[in-house]
Amino acid sequence: MTKSIFVAYLFKGLALFLILFFIFNTYNIITNKDRLWGNSQESREYLDQLIKVSGIDLEEFEGGKKGVSKLIQKRANFYPTYGNKVTLIEEEENVFDDIFEAISNAKDSIHLEFYIIRDDRIGKRLKSLLIDKVNEGVEVRVIYDSLGSHNLKSEYKKKLKAAGVQLKAFNPPLKALLKGSLNYRNHRKLVIVDGETAFIGDANIGDEFVESLENIPFKKSLQLKIEGLAVNWMQKVFLMDWYFITGEKLDDKKYFYSGEELGEAKVQIVPSGYQRDGNxxxxxxxxxxxxxxxxxxxxxxxxxxxxxxxxxxxxxxxxxxxxxxxxxxxxxxxxxxxxxxxxxxxxxxxxxxxxxxxxxxxxxxxxxxxxxxxxxxxxxxxxxxxxxxxxxxxxxxxxxxxxxxxxxxxxxxxxxxxxxxxxxxxxxxxxxxxxxxxxxxxxxx
Known part of the structure; x- marks a missing residue:
C-alpha cells in the first residue's frame, strides 16, 4: 500500500469516527440524559432539600417581572430572593482584585468553579492564595472543566492537592466518551466565600481578561459581586456540581448565609443542567x-x-x-x-x-x-x-x-x-x- 493510499484511508477512518461519535453523543443528548448522571430521582430529592430559602411573594412583581420569575421558579425550582447587595465589576483591573481580596479574607470556606483555569500570572496568584488559605484552616474546593482546562499543567494541580485543596475535574474526556456525554461541559464561573459573598460572570482564570497576550486577544468581561440571600442559591449550584462529581453531600448550615438584608435588589439564580430541561x-x-x-x-x-x-x-x-x-x-x-x-x-x-x-x-x-x-x-x-x-x-x-x-x-x-x-x-x-x-x-x- 502506497503512502498516499494509506493517508487517504486514515482520513476516511477519522471522518467516519467523528460522524459516528457525533451521532452517538447526539442520541444520548436527546434520549438518554438521565442515565448519564445516575439516579435522577435521588439527585433531585437531595438537591431540592439541600437548601430552604425564604422567597418573595410573586405578587410583589409587576407585569413581565412576575412572569419571568415564575417561569424560572417552575422550571428550575430556584426562587427569587430579596435584600441583596449587587455590585457591578466592569473594569478589567478590578475583576480579579475584588475576587482575590474576598478570598484572602475568607474565614471558613472557599468554593470556586471555572470552565478554564490557566497556569499563568493570574492562575499562579490564585494557586498561591488558595494554598495560603488552606494553611490557615479554611476549606477550599475547586471545580474545573476537564476539557476547558485541558492545558492546565499537572504540576499546578499536584501542588494544590498536596497542600490540601480539594480539586475536582468535571466530566473527564475518557469517562465522558464511554458514557457518550462528552458534549456536556461545565461552563459556569462561580466564586463563593464563606457562604456570604459571591462572584458571577463570564471571566475564567486567565491573564487575557486583564491584558492582551501574544496568542490570545484581550477579553472584555462583566462580573457581579453579590451579597445576601441570593448567595445561598449560588452555593446550591456549586454543591450540586460537587455532589455529582464526588457523591459527597455537603449540607452543613455553615455554607449558607442567614444574616440580615444587605441591599434592596431582588435576585434570582438560573442554573441549567442535571436532569433539569436543558433549554x-x-x-x-x-x-x-x-x-x-x-x-x-x-x-x-x-x-x-x-x-x-x-x-x-x-x-x-x-x-x-x-x-x-x-x-x-x-x-x-x-x-x-x-x-x-x-x-x-x-x-x-x-x-x-x-x-x-x-x-x-x-x-x-x-x-x-x-x-x-x-x-x-x-x-x-x-x-x-x-x-x-x-x-x-x-x-x-x-x-x-x-x-x-x-x-x-x-x-x-x-x-x-x-x-x-x-x-x-x-x-x-x-x-x-x-x-x-x-x-x-x-x-x-
Whole structure:
C-alpha cells in the first residue's frame, strides 16, 4: 500500500469516527440524559432539600417581572430572593482584585468553579492564595472543566492537592466518551466565600481578561459581586456540581448565609443542567425578550442561534422596541464569525441596531430589559451554551443596576462600529458564501 493510499484511508477512518461519535453523543443528548448522571430521582430529592430559602411573594412583581420569575421558579425550582447587595465589576483591573481580596479574607470556606483555569500570572496568584488559605484552616474546593482546562499543567494541580485543596475535574474526556456525554461541559464561573459573598460572570482564570497576550486577544468581561440571600442559591449550584462529581453531600448550615438584608435588589439564580430541561436558559432569554416594552440591550461574543430568539428580536424591533445588539467583530474562531454574520441580515432588515466591538474579544454576556431587569452570567447566545453546557446566570430585578449596565454598554457602543443594512447588503460574494456555510453549521456549534 502506497503512502498516499494509506493517508487517504486514515482520513476516511477519522471522518467516519467523528460522524459516528457525533451521532452517538447526539442520541444520548436527546434520549438518554438521565442515565448519564445516575439516579435522577435521588439527585433531585437531595438537591431540592439541600437548601430552604425564604422567597418573595410573586405578587410583589409587576407585569413581565412576575412572569419571568415564575417561569424560572417552575422550571428550575430556584426562587427569587430579596435584600441583596449587587455590585457591578466592569473594569478589567478590578475583576480579579475584588475576587482575590474576598478570598484572602475568607474565614471558613472557599468554593470556586471555572470552565478554564490557566497556569499563568493570574492562575499562579490564585494557586498561591488558595494554598495560603488552606494553611490557615479554611476549606477550599475547586471545580474545573476537564476539557476547558485541558492545558492546565499537572504540576499546578499536584501542588494544590498536596497542600490540601480539594480539586475536582468535571466530566473527564475518557469517562465522558464511554458514557457518550462528552458534549456536556461545565461552563459556569462561580466564586463563593464563606457562604456570604459571591462572584458571577463570564471571566475564567486567565491573564487575557486583564491584558492582551501574544496568542490570545484581550477579553472584555462583566462580573457581579453579590451579597445576601441570593448567595445561598449560588452555593446550591456549586454543591450540586460537587455532589455529582464526588457523591459527597455537603449540607452543613455553615455554607449558607442567614444574616440580615444587605441591599434592596431582588435576585434570582438560573442554573441549567442535571436532569433539569436543558433549554431553561433559552426559555428565560426568550421570555425576557418577549416581555420588553421599551428597550432591549444584548452583548455577547456569539450570536449562533436557531430561529426562535432571532425571530423574537425581529418581532420586538418591528413592534417598536429599541433593540441594541453588541457582538465581537472577531471571535476566537473564524467559523463563529461566519455563523454570527449569518443572522445579521434578518435582524438588520427588522431595524435591529448591530454594533461590532473592535477592542479585543467581547466576552461579556448581558441582557437588559427596559432598564429594570438584567441578566449576567456564563450563558452565551449560542445553541451549545443554551442547550448543552452547564451554565448559571443571575437575574437582577433592580433599576439602579440596570442603569449601570446600560452605561457600560453605551461605552462599548462607542468602541464599536455600527453595521448598516446597506453595508451588509453590499458584502462581497465570498463573504456571502461564508455566511451560507456559517448558517449550515449553526446546529453543530
Amino acid at each position: 431553561i436558559m433559552n426559555e428565560t432569554y426568550f421570555s425576557l425578550i418577549n416581555e420588553a416594552q421599551e428597550r432591549i440591550y444584548i452583548t455577547t461574543p456569539y450570536l449562533i442561534l436557531k430561529d426562535g430568539i432571532i425571530q423574537s428580536l425581529r418581532l420586538a424591533s418591528l413592534r417598536g422596541i429599541e433593540v441594541n445588539l453588541i457582538v465581537s467583530k472577531n471571535t476566537d474562531l473564524f467559523l463563529f464569525d461566519w455563523s454570527n454574520r449569518s443572522n445579521f441580515g434578518p435582524l438588520l432588515e427588522a431595524g435591529v441596531d448591530i454594533y461590532k466591538y473592535e477592542n479585543g474579544l467581547l466576552h461579556a454576556k448581558a441582557l437588559v430589559i427596559d432598564d429594570s431587569i438584567s441578566s449576567i452570567g456564563s450563558t452565551n447566545f449560542n445553541s451549545r451554551s443554551q442547550f448543552l453546557d452547564y451554565e448559571v446566570n443571575v437575574i437582577v430585578f433592580d433599576k439602579d443596576l440596570s442603569k449601570h449596565i446600560d452605561e457600560f454598554l453605551e461605552e462599548l457602543k462607542e468602541k464599536s462600529s455600527k453595521l448598516t443594512l446597506e453595508e451588509y447588503k453590499s458584502s462581497s460574494v465570498l463573504v456571502k458564501i461564508k455566511e451560507k456555510i456559517g448558517r449550515i453549521i449553526i446546529p453543530l456549534i
